[in-house]
Amino acid sequence: MARAWVYDRSGTKKYEAAVAKAKTTGRKPPSRWEVMYYDQSGSLRTEVARNKRTAEARCSDLEVSLSSGSYVDPVEGKVSFSTVAERWIDSRHDLKPQTWWKYRALLDNHVNERWGDQPLVKIDHEEISTWVARLLKSKDEGGSGLGASQARHCYRVLAMVLEWCVPKRLPRNPARGVKLPIRPESEHVYLSYEQIERLASASAGLVTKYKVPTAGAAINRALILLLAYTGMRWGEAAALRIGKVDLKNRRIRVVSTFTEINGVQCEGLPKNGKPRTVPIPASLVPVLREVVGNRGDDQLVFRTARKQSLRANNWRVREFNAAVKAAGLGDLGLTPHKLRHTAASLAIAAGADVKVLQQMLGHATAAMTLDIYGHLFPDRLDEVATKLDRNRTKALRRSARDDAA
Structure with missing residues (x-):
């Protein structure tokens, strides 16, 4: 039948x-x-x-x-997008708190604004493409005035909610295959060894308007050197405990990071959710030993003069930016995170391959490392061709000797 x-x-x-x-x-x-x-x-x-x-x-x-x-029940597809989006965001207990709040903000400010009242079955591929384009337009043109990266984030949240509806409410995800704006290449800054030392020295001599050392003057030099030579993220360095620093073997175990959510400092796992080990250059050992002293393993390596944890915005504005200006590097657009790029460039110049760099920086995949820093790796095509030619020549000589014998 x-x-x-x-x-x-x-x-x-x-x-x-x-x-x-x-x-x-x-x-x-x-x-x-x-x-x-x-x-x-x-x-x-x-x-x-x-x-x-x-x-x-x-x-x-x-x-x-x-x-x-x-088969999808037509009734299931008539539910509004906002209804399903709320269920989706509530189900994402696997997300880090800062990521959860980021998705929450994108839903409230951009995604639900356009799609909230729309039944799921009425959302189609063409409309999504138009919406993404409108996100990029200026507010004067009736758009949202977002940059390419933020527009891509908005799209990703929409796509994840719709994917969650397949196959119960939708037979397929209408967001698949939407052409996204190209993310502009970020302006990486790669400091030289001399510039790093100048910046670190300037940070150690910072004083307030009352001519007394700033809250971070005692630890600034060690922190900047650590960021520039290990590639640790700022939050990872700020959350670093003394017990995770092995000065004898010159290793740091990165197991946590600081983030701020709604003005509250939170401690959680590193960005990709996995601990990692990074090497310490031998010349940094005495610098770190001076900061660590004889304190307990559970104490923070870097803290303010009042023995409080560092706060990202405060440290950047009051300490880092002031040191950048004092070191005469104000025209580079330098940020604490860009010291991570410096660490990558120095490691590559020192001969680190992509897998070593991936482990050092804590990237989820080697492909991610190549996407960001692939242009820094030297062109080794001539080197490979030369070695192949040398080995072939040796093989031909051996064959000639064998034939003569």
Whole structure:
């Protein structure tokens, strides 16, 4: 027995009565065509079609979806996007708090603003493409004035919510394949050894307007040198405990990081969720030993003069920016995070391969490392060709000797 079929309602008393009533009230008569089918639970379902062609097309689609198991109950797809988005964000207990709040803000400020009241089945690929383009337009042009990166983040949240609806509410994700804006290449800053030392020295001599050392003057030099020569993220260095610093073996175990959520400092796992070990250059050992002293393993390596943890914005504005200016590096657009790029460039110049650099920086994959720093690796094509030629020449000589013997 067919699971779906087209039913012509003309000629039935109920349909004729409905047509007659529509005519007397001046309304459009009801459609004579229905699609009838048994859903996956065996229940008989009906859908009204505008005409016979539409009914036959819908009947064919139902036959395929019911046979393949991809059938979606039309009622499920009529739920508004915001309703499903709330359920999705509440289910994301796997996210770090800062990521959860980031998604929350994107939903509230951009995604739900456009799609919140829209039924899921009414969201299509073309509309999503138009929306992404509008995010990039200035507010004067009726857009949101977002940069490429922020627009991509908005799209990603929309796409994740829609993907969560497949296959229960949607047969496929309409956001798949949308062309996204190209993220502009960030302006990396690569300091030289001399510039690093100048910056570190300037940070150690900072004073307030009252001519007393700043809150971070005692630890600034060690912190900047650590960031520039190990590639640790600022939050990882700020959360570093003395017990995770092995000066004898010149290793640091990165197990946590500081982030700020709604003005509250939180400690959690590193960015990719995995601890890692980074090497300490031998010349930094005495610098770190002076900061560590004889304090307990559970204490923070870097803290203010009042023995408080460092706060990202305070340290950057009051300590780092002042040191950059004092060191005469103010025209480089330098930030604490860009010291990480410096560490990568110095490691590559020192001969580190991509896997070593990946481990050092804590990237999830080597591909990510190459995407960011691949242009810094030297072109070794000539080197490879030279070695191949040398080995081939040796092989030819051996063959010649064997033939002569």
